Amino acid sequence: xxxxxxxxxxVKVLYFARLREVFGREREQVELPGNVQDVxxxxxxxxxxxxxxxxxxxxxxPVRIAVNQDMAAADTPVGDGDEVAFFPPxxxx
Amino acid sequence: MAVRVQTGDxxxxxxxxxxxxxxxxIGAIASFVGVVRDLNEGxxxxxxxxxxxxxxxxxxxxxxxxxxxxxWDIYDALVVHRVxxxxxxxxxxxxxxxxxxxxxxxxxxEFLMDYLKTRAPFWKKERTPEGGRWxxxxxxxxxxxxxxx
Numbered sequence: 001x002x003x004x005x006x007x008x009x010x011v012k013v014l015y016f017a018r019l020r021e022v023f024g025r026e027r028e029q030v031e032l033p034g035n036v037q038d039v040x041x042x043x044x045x046x047x048x049x050x051x052x053x054x055x056x057x058x059x060x061x062p063v064r065i066a067v068n069q070d071m072a073a074a075d076t077p078v079g080d081g082d083e084v085a086f087f088p089p090x091x092x093x
Numbered sequence: 094m095a096v097r098v099q100t101g102d103x104x105x106x107x108x109x110x111x112x113x114x115x116x117x118x119i120g121a122i123a124s125f126v127g128v129v130r131d132l133n134e135g136x137x138x139x140x141x142x143x144x145x146x147x148x149x150x151x152x153x154x155x156x157x158x159x160x161x162x163x164x165w166d167i168y169d170a171l172v173v174h175r176v177x178x179x180x181x182x183x184x185x186x187x188x189x190x191x192x193x194x195x196x197x198x199x200x201x202x203e204f205l206m207d208y209l210k211t212r213a214p215f216w217k218k219e220r221t222p223e224g225g226r227w228x229x230x231x232x233x234x235x236x237x238x239x240x241x242x
Binding site for chain 2: 014016017018062066069070071085087088089090091092093
């Protein structure tokens with residue numbers, strides 16, 4: 001940890017539908033590395049877990065992401081206490 | 094204006110009666126009911142399970158209703174969406190809109206459904222003889238929603 005940055009950013013990550021099944025979890029708390037500051041960074045970091053993470057979150061895959069329950073884009077900021085959800089395109093109605 | 098997410102069924106007639114009760118300004122009520130079909134993408138569907146994102150679902154639906162209200166002169170709107178396990182012929186979703194004249198009610202009702210299909214966080218998983226499968230999003234639904242932008 002950097003000496004001048006003792007605060008650890010923790011975010012709640014949720015997974016729905018097919019992604020919940022593939023990743024085998026519906027939620028987790030993750031501590032963000034210092035260089036992860038937005039949705040794109042978080043996605044890349046999760047992808048680095050390999051295997052199904054790398055496959056399902058690969059660029060071009062149909063994944064939608066919400067931050068604090070609003071639809072987000074790759075440059076949407078992510079910080080301490082945020083709720084970030086990953087899910088497939090919606091199919092209600 | 095109201096949105097509800099529930100496991101139980103809904104009574105279309107009762108919802109429409111409740112909406113128009115005591116408001117003599119209402120001259121038109123349009124409604125849409127979505128129903129589970131027994132066949133989808135060439136496979137028999139025994140039942141389906143609807144999953145959603147509690148919290149975001151209500152927020153997204155309220156945003157869609159507010160958008161309809163900003164676009165059309167309507168008196169009231171209701172969206173009811175069921176979650177959990179449903180069988181063919183079960184009702185899934187209800188949209189009811191009340192206005193002075195039919196044009197606004199028809200248009201707002203269709204708009205609410207088109208936006209709900211592409212923006213509200215619900216997912217369907219079907220149980221077929223070959224096993225469970227997640228329903229894929231349809232590009233036709235995106236096109237329908239894009240008409241309004």
